[in-house]
Amino acid sequence: MLSKAYTIEFTGYYEGQEYYLRTYDYEYRNLMALLKDKICPDDFGQCGGLGRCGTCLVNVSGMANGAPGFHRNEQATLFKMGMREEATRLSCQIQVDEDLKNAVVEIFDNGY
Numbered sequence: 001m002l003s004k005a006y007t008i009e010f011t012g013y014y015e016g017q018e019y020y021l022r023t024y025d026y027e028y029r030n031l032m033a034l035l036k037d038k039i040c041p042d043d044f045g046q047c048g049g050l051g052r053c054g055t056c057l058v059n060v061s062g063m064a065n066g067a068p069g070f071h072r073n074e075q076a077t078l079f080k081m082g083m084r085e086e087a088t089r090l091s092c093q094i095q096v097d098e099d100l101k102n103a104v105v106e107i108f109d110n111g112y
C-alpha cells in the first residue's frame, strides 16, 4: 500500500532573495535537484549529484532531526573545499523528506 504524499515547506535564500519552497515527498531525488528546478542558481549542481564538484553548496539549519549523516563523497569534497562548518553541506546529498519541513536553506554563490 502506498503512503499518502505529504507537503514539505521550507525557506530558501539565494543572492539576497527569499524563496518560499513547497514540494512533496518523492517529487525530487535530492535537495540539489529541487533547488536547481525552483531557483535555478548559476552553475549549480554541475556533477549531477555525485558529490564531487561542490557547486551545490548550501547552509542548512532547522532540520527536524538535525543534519543527516554524510554519504558517499560529501565529506571528502567539503574537506577539499575548506568547508568545516557543520551546517555547510552538499545539497545533492540531502534527501527531500519530512526532515526538511521548516528548514532554512541558503545557497552559496559559486564563487564561495
Ligand code: FES
Pocket (backbone or CB within 6 Å): 032, 044, 045, 046, 047, 048, 049, 050, 051, 052, 053, 054, 055, 056, 077, 090, 091, 092, 093
Ligand atoms: S552536484 Fe556536484 S557535488 Fe553536488
